Amino acid sequence: MKVVKFGGSSLASAQQIRKVGQIVKSDTERKIVVVSAPGKRYSEDEKVTDLLISLAEKSLQDQDYSLEMNKIVQRYQEMAEELSLNEEVMVAIESRLDQLAAGDKSHPDYYIDAFKASGEDNNAKLVAAYFNQIGIPASYVSPKEAGLLVTNEPHNARLLPDSYEKLITLREREEVVVFPGFFGYTHEGDICTFSRGGSDITGAILASGVNADLYENFTDVDAIFAANPSVVENPMAIAELTYREMRELSYAGFSVLHDEALEPAFKKGIPVVIKNTNNPNAPGTTITKEHTKEHPPIIGIASSSGFMNIYIEKYLMNREIGFGRKVLQLLEMYGLSYEHTPSGIDNMTLVLREEQVSPSIEEALITTLKEKLQVENVKIERDVALIMLVGEGMRDQIGTMATAAKAFKDQNINIDMVNQGASENSVMFGIQQKDEDKAVESLYRAFFD
Numbered sequence: 001m002k003v004v005k006f007g008g009s010s011l012a013s014a015q016q017i018r019k020v021g022q023i024v025k026s027d028t029e030r031k032i033v034v035v036s037a038p039g040k041r042y043s044e045d046e047k048v049t050d051l052l053i054s055l056a057e058k059s060l061q062d063q064d065y066s067l068e069m070n071k072i073v074q075r076y077q078e079m080a081e082e083l084s085l086n087e088e089v090m091v092a093i094e095s096r097l098d099q100l101a102a103g104d105k106s107h108p109d110y111y112i113d114a115f116k117a118s119g120e121d122n123n124a125k126l127v128a129a130y131f132n133q134i135g136i137p138a139s140y141v142s143p144k145e146a147g148l149l150v151t152n153e154p155h156n157a158r159l160l161p162d163s164y165e166k167l168i169t170l171r172e173r174e175e176v177v178v179f180p181g182f183f184g185y186t187h188e189g190d191i192c193t194f195s196r197g198g199s200d201i202t203g204a205i206l207a208s209g210v211n212a213d214l215y216e217n218f219t220d221v222d223a224i225f226a227a228n229p230s231v232v233e234n235p236m237a238i239a240e241l242t243y244r245e246m247r248e249l250s251y252a253g254f255s256v257l258h259d260e261a262l263e264p265a266f267k268k269g270i271p272v273v274i275k276n277t278n279n280p281n282a283p284g285t286t287i288t289k290e291h292t293k294e295h296p297p298i299i300g301i302a303s304s305s306g307f308m309n310i311y312i313e314k315y316l317m318n319r320e321i322g323f324g325r326k327v328l329q330l331l332e333m334y335g336l337s338y339e340h341t342p343s344g345i346d347n348m349t350l351v352l353r354e355e356q357v358s359p360s361i362e363e364a365l366i367t368t369l370k371e372k373l374q375v376e377n378v379k380i381e382r383d384v385a386l387i388m389l390v391g392e393g394m395r396d397q398i399g400t401m402a403t404a405a406k407a408f409k410d411q412n413i414n415i416d417m418v419n420q421g422a423s424e425n426s427v428m429f430g431i432q433q434k435d436e437d438k439a440v441e442s443l444y445r446a447f448f449d
């Protein structure tokens with residue numbers, strides 16, 4: 001049995017949905033189909049999820065949201081008409097949107113999440129109707145009915161593991177299950193979505209829940225490339241990579257697969273294949289436990305911006321028992337999560353996502369570090385990008401650092417921070433955001449050309 005997820009780009013128009021129908025029809029093992037909301041049809045187009053967020057925000061402020069509502073309804077309407085679906089589908093979609101607009105606004109985050117989730121929910125109803133029309137017996141199944149339970153964290157929910165007890169029963173369905181991605185229900189019955197791009201997570205959860213043989217993730221590229229194709233021209237396609245490598249690459253910017261989508265598949269050892277809806281015969285990229293084929297020592301180069309460094313200096317820091325704990329406790333006190341903590345003898349750098357740290361939190365943090373922990377120097381650097389060189393083969397390769405350092409030097413890029421774990425699966429470089437693309441291009445040339 002295969003679980004198949006189709007991303008927003010694969011479901012953006014009637015023409016794309018027809019391709020999806022053919023892909024599902026061509027393999028009877030494709031029994032569970034997870035769908036995203038309609039994505040972009042062309043680069044300047046709007047994703048339905050983004051339209052739903054602006055609609056909900058306007059509605060919360062009692063502003064006129066008719067423009068967004070019309071655009072959303074029109075997106076589904078055009079697809080339903082072109083696919084010659086009967087009126088029932090559009091009646092259900094429009095009445096759900098009206099019901100949401102009239103919903104409880106006393107908890108804005110839940111109000112927004114219910115709207116966000118409707119993008120996938122309505123699309124699943126439409127796709128199920130289309131499958132039946134072309135002779136694929138199918139039914140829409142809601143996360144509530146299937147028992148997909150999540151934490152009470154709007155915009156950033158996580159799966160509650162007891163969901164698995166019920167999800168296994170999806171295996172018993174005769175017909176193809178069409179399941180909306182991106183959200184689940186809390187124990188209290190509220191809708192909470194995963195973070196953006198989270199339909200990939202739903203696909204992985206269902207694959208794990210039903211013990212699938214394969215999780216196929218259909219998108220709009222032939223493979224995962226060794227570098228982001230919008231930064232490097234014609235990057236090399238990766239035939240195979242491990243969960244560990246993919247986890248690091250998707251964390252650091254390979255948006256083609258959500259980084260949280262790997263854990264459920266990894267735990268059960270279910271292989272994941274990335275494939276192209278527009279070219280389904282291309283072999284795609286397989287993500288597995290171990291490499292089975294020959295592969296280069298560096299498998300990919302990813303980059304991600306929006307980080308900040310908090311550099312802390314205190315003489316004899318290395319002798320002070322509990323200093324690191326106290327620093328991290330301070331972060332906890334301000335509700336901040338940290339990404340990395342490279343350190344020296346008398347200094348420590350905290351790498352954080354900068355969107356969490358408002359100027360007032362920054363000021364309070366500096367004051368507390370100086371007053372409570374007697375830190376001598378605190379330096380803040382914003383607009384930091386992280387560049388990640390990933391590859392399990394790096395371990396047995398001499399000279400990786402030398403090649404990377406030369407690539408940075410050739411482009412006159414200053415390295416602010418280097419972080420390499422003992423596992424030697426990856427090396428991370430902190431640089432200024434303005435140099436991000438230049439750094440990826442230069443590293444790509446150094447390792448792949």
Ligand SMILES: Nc1ncnc2c1ncn2[C@@H]1O[C@H](COP(=O)(O)OP(=O)(O)O)[C@@H](O)[C@H]1O
Pocket residue numbers: 006007008009010036039197218219220221223224225226227228229230253254255256257
């Ligand atoms: N290393 C990479 N390899 C392939 N695609 C990448 C990579 N890094 C970023 N991408 C981008 O990921 C996109 C596919 O992901 P996404 O937009 O989430 O698709 P979907 O709509 O199918 O969910 C590609 O179109 C590509 O621009």
Ligand SMILES: N[C@@H](CC(=O)OP(=O)(O)O)C(=O)O
Pocket residue numbers: 006007008009036037039047049050119181182195196197198199200
């Ligand atoms: N529609 C949601 C969830 C998702 O996974 O979408 P996509 O498959 O288009 O990345 C979003 O835009 O975040």
